[in-house]
Amino acid sequence: MAEVFIDGIRYEYEGEHRLLQFIQDLGKEVPFFCYHPSMSAPANCRQCMVKVGQPVKDRETGEYELDENGERVIRWFPKLQTSCNIMIADGMVVHTQETDDLVKRAQKDNLELILINHPLDCPICDQAGECPLQIQTYKYGPEGSRFEVKKVHKPKRVQLGPRVILDAERCINCTRCVRFTDEISKTHQLTITSRGDKNYPIAAPGREFDDPYSLNTVDLCPVGALTSADFRFKARVWEMNQTPSIDVTNAKGSNIDLWTRDNLVLRITPRYNGEVNDHWMPDEGREAYRLFNENRVSKPRQKLDNEQVNSSWNNAVATLLEQLEGVDKQDVAIIGSPHASVEENYILGKFASLMGMNQPVFTSQIEKGKGDGFLITDDLAPNANGCRLLGFEEKDSKSIAAIVKKARVVLLLSDHLVDRGVLSAENLADTFVAVFATNHSETTKLANLVVPITCAAEHAASYVNIDGRIQRTFPAKETKYTNRRLDFEMSEGRLDRYGTSFDNWITEDNKVDCMPLWRFMSSLAEESGLENFSLSSGREIMEEISELVPAFEGVSYEVMDEQAGILLQGVSKTVKS
Amino acid sequence: MTYEFTKEDLDEIERIKAKFPEVKPATLPVLWVAQNRFGHVEPEVQRLVAETLGLPESHVHGVATFYTQYYKEKKGKYVLDVCTCLSCQLCGGYDILHHLEDKLGITKGETTDDGIFTLNEVECLGACGYAPMLQITNDHYVNYLTKEKVDKLIDDLKEDKLPDYEKIEMPLRKVK
Numbered sequence: 001m002a003e004v005f006i007d008g009i010r011y012e013y014e015g016e017h018r019l020l021q022f023i024q025d026l027g028k029e030v031p032f033f034c035y036h037p038s039m040s041a042p043a044n045c046r047q048c049m050v051k052v053g054q055p056v057k058d059r060e061t062g063e064y065e066l067d068e069n070g071e072r073v074i075r076w077f078p079k080l081q082t083s084c085n086i087m088i089a090d091g092m093v094v095h096t097q098e099t100d101d102l103v104k105r106a107q108k109d110n111l112e113l114i115l116i117n118h119p120l121d122c123p124i125c126d127q128a129g130e131c132p133l134q135i136q137t138y139k140y141g142p143e144g145s146r147f148e149v150k151k152v153h154k155p156k157r158v159q160l161g162p163r164v165i166l167d168a169e170r171c172i173n174c175t176r177c178v179r180f181t182d183e184i185s186k187t188h189q190l191t192i193t194s195r196g197d198k199n200y201p202i203a204a205p206g207r208e209f210d211d212p213y214s215l216n217t218v219d220l221c222p223v224g225a226l227t228s229a230d231f232r233f234k235a236r237v238w239e240m241n242q243t244p245s246i247d248v249t250n251a252k253g254s255n256i257d258l259w260t261r262d263n264l265v266l267r268i269t270p271r272y273n274g275e276v277n278d279h280w281m282p283d284e285g286r287e288a289y290r291l292f293n294e295n296r297v298s299k300p301r302q303k304l305d306n307e308q309v310n311s312s313w314n315n316a317v318a319t320l321l322e323q324l325e326g327v328d329k330q331d332v333a334i335i336g337s338p339h340a341s342v343e344e345n346y347i348l349g350k351f352a353s354l355m356g357m358n359q360p361v362f363t364s365q366i367e368k369g370k371g372d373g374f375l376i377t378d379d380l381a382p383n384a385n386g387c388r389l390l391g392f393e394e395k396d397s398k399s400i401a402a403i404v405k406k407a408r409v410v411l412l413l414s415d416h417l418v419d420r421g422v423l424s425a426e427n428l429a430d431t432f433v434a435v436f437a438t439n440h441s442e443t444t445k446l447a448n449l450v451v452p453i454t455c456a457a458e459h460a461a462s463y464v465n466i467d468g469r470i471q472r473t474f475p476a477k478e479t480k481y482t483n484r485r486l487d488f489e490m491s492e493g494r495l496d497r498y499g500t501s502f503d504n505w506i507t508e509d510n511k512v513d514c515m516p517l518w519r520f521m522s523s524l525a526e527e528s529g530l531e532n533f534s535l536s537s538g539r540e541i542m543e544e545i546s547e548l549v550p551a552f553e554g555v556s557y558e559v560m561d562e563q564a565g566i567l568l569q570g571v572s573k574t575v576k577s
Numbered sequence: 578m579t580y581e582f583t584k585e586d587l588d589e590i591e592r593i594k595a596k597f598p599e600v601k602p603a604t605l606p607v608l609w610v611a612q613n614r615f616g617h618v619e620p621e622v623q624r625l626v627a628e629t630l631g632l633p634e635s636h637v638h639g640v641a642t643f644y645t646q647y648y649k650e651k652k653g654k655y656v657l658d659v660c661t662c663l664s665c666q667l668c669g670g671y672d673i674l675h676h677l678e679d680k681l682g683i684t685k686g687e688t689t690d691d692g693i694f695t696l697n698e699v700e701c702l703g704a705c706g707y708a709p710m711l712q713i714t715n716d717h718y719v720n721y722l723t724k725e726k727v728d729k730l731i732d733d734l735k736e737d738k739l740p741d742y743e744k745i746e747m748p749l750r751k752v753k
Contacts, residue, residue, distance in 0.1 A: 181635075188635055190635055191638055193638065194642045202635075204623070204624070204627075204633075204634035204635040204637075205620035205623070
């Protein structure tokens with residue numbers, strides 16, 4: 001097998017590898033800025049310098065030449081090489097900064113060069129704390145700069161597009177953003193303007209950087225040159241918790257991280273999943289943080305004398321039960337939701353079958369022509385396939401309206417059907433409508449009972465994406481009834497750990513008074529005398545689903561976590577992209 | 578103002594495109610075609626070039642801004658690039674520059690009100706042997722400058738009389 005020697009240790013390899021990536025995959029480190037595993041390697045930051053050599057071979061015999069000690073004779077490359085664009089070859093000998101002083105010196109000097117015109121404004125820079133330039137300067141950089149004259153000034157606070165702001169002085173011209181628009185989003189909107197120490201990335205004059213994937217450049221930027229217009233100056237990185245989750249704004253199910261502080265989701269960034277979204281996510285998905293924070297239904301609401309008022313949980317259970325018992329079982333319509341998780345839909349279906357009611361139906365939310373074949377889909381809901389796999393019947397808007405008209409009690413799971421135009425106010429006029437919802441909407445306004453349920457940022461639940469991959473979320477923000485310190489799936493940041501309710505950085509109001517649907521349904525089932533219904537967590541429900549529903553066989557949270565989602569069989573694509 | 582290539586320009590662009598396996602390398606020569614036609618490559622002209630070649634606007638903008646000899650804004654009819662790099666400087670490049678500034682009533686980087694002259698200070702133009710010198714609109718070199726020569730040049734240019742191309746022999750090294 002082919003071999004390569006890195007810092008004196010022999011490694012075997014197969015196939016083709018870029019040297020830098022190979023070193024990283026070994027868990028070792030070489031500093032770099034411009035390289036990105038999903039894009040081309042122009043080697044223009046010059047930071048990943050290493051010393052590389054090949055053993056000398058006798059051309060006639062094909063044997064390696066040996067010196068007097070019996071060691072292979074190495075012919076070194078005349079200069080240090082950038083490891084990002086060099087492919088490893090059989091017998092190659094590599095020295096990184098760990099074993100070669102020249103390499104160490106080269107990296108240090110390169111950092112000094114990069115920092116010549118870089119404003120040292122880390123204290124007010126959004127990137128501080130997650131800044132490769134900052135980290136690598138600490139690790140490999142010089143102690144100080146020998147540059148004593150005035151730095152070059154460039155434009156600051158340039159609004160490149162609706163979502164991205166440029167600070168050209170911080171830019172180190174790695175061209176990652178330019179390559180992103182050229183190679184990944186293919187809008188070709190950015191370029192490097194000017195040259196020498198005056199260059200920086202910009203869109204063509206008079207054009208906006210309005211790429212639907214533009215915010216990925218903010219994540220890519222190895223310095224604070226590109227910042228998100230929305231997240232700018234909102235929080236320091238080290239004050240936030242990072243919780244893995246799934247994008248619920250379309251059917252692709254891009255893997256994301258939710259960044260929370262004081263139980264507010266402050267930003268959303270993509271998380272690597274080679275099978276789904278690689279390193280990227282659409283800008284729209286990042287807007288979803290508002291859904292998790294703002295306009296939330298907190299406390300059950302009930303219509304009394306045609307006016308919705310706050311109610312109690314006990315009251316909500318009793319009212320709903322009273323309504324369900326007062327009508328014939330066939331007069332209850334249960335509507336599942338492609339916007340809710342597999343677990344929530346399942347629990348609704350389970351309740352229906354145990355009570356002898358009609359199985360839930362659902363209607364998917366498709367916007368034709370929205371999809372782009374990449375990470376944006378026509379389907380605006382994250383879990384239509386999950387509903388299909390649970391055996392829910394898919395209906396068009398007309399039949400849904402007809403079902404609702406006929407029914408006397410309607411249970412509606414977090415799907416804003418009135419806002420979507422599937423139902424009208426008239427359809428709901430003569431029926432008792434109970435809505436399980438995360439956010440206020442026109443639909444909840446019309447409901448007789450609104451039960452606040454947890455959103456994707458507050459519970460662990462799974463979603464089946466457009467390709468049939470089931471992936472799950474983790475609870476990121478607390479509700480009134482959860483606690484970070486008791487729930488081992490929740491991450492705990494510095495502020496959470498050391499804050500108390502008497503601190504001014506802890507706000508009790510940010511915790512929503514809502515419950516997971518399964519907890520509410522369990523109380524409802526208990527009150528109505530159903531036995532063996534109680535399921536207390538998404539994990540438990542998924543265990544039951546995988547036992548009972550053939551499509552979900554072998555699915556569990558453990559396997560999902562291990563394999564970054566499970567591809568389910570038997571999913572037919574109904575929407576193209 | 579909208580810019581358009583003439584029929585001849587478009588033919589020329591087709592000829593340029595045929596020289597390369599891809600369109601991208603045609604950016605530079607086509608920008609020259611545009612600058613020769615319009616006298617500059619303002620953003621609207623860059624856009625025209627991008628559309629004509631079917632390339633991203635950002636790419637053309639990046640190329641145009643990289644090279645100083647593409648004029649990204651309107652310039653005078655004659656752009657005088659006065660060299661003040663080492664050899665010219667030693668032989669009086671700055672004297673020439675300042676003389677021109679006084680004569681034209683502008684400072685370097687500016688254009689006269691009548692739109693005839695733009696004065697620039699530039700780095701080495703590779704004519705150290707005939708210093709001090711200046712270049713007219715990326716084309717004619719005027720060498721061995723003196724104040725009188727500059728005065729005459731300005732008068733000639735006002736009458737649209739461009740100096741002849743000059744051929745200067747390099748002094749031969751004596752071979753022993």
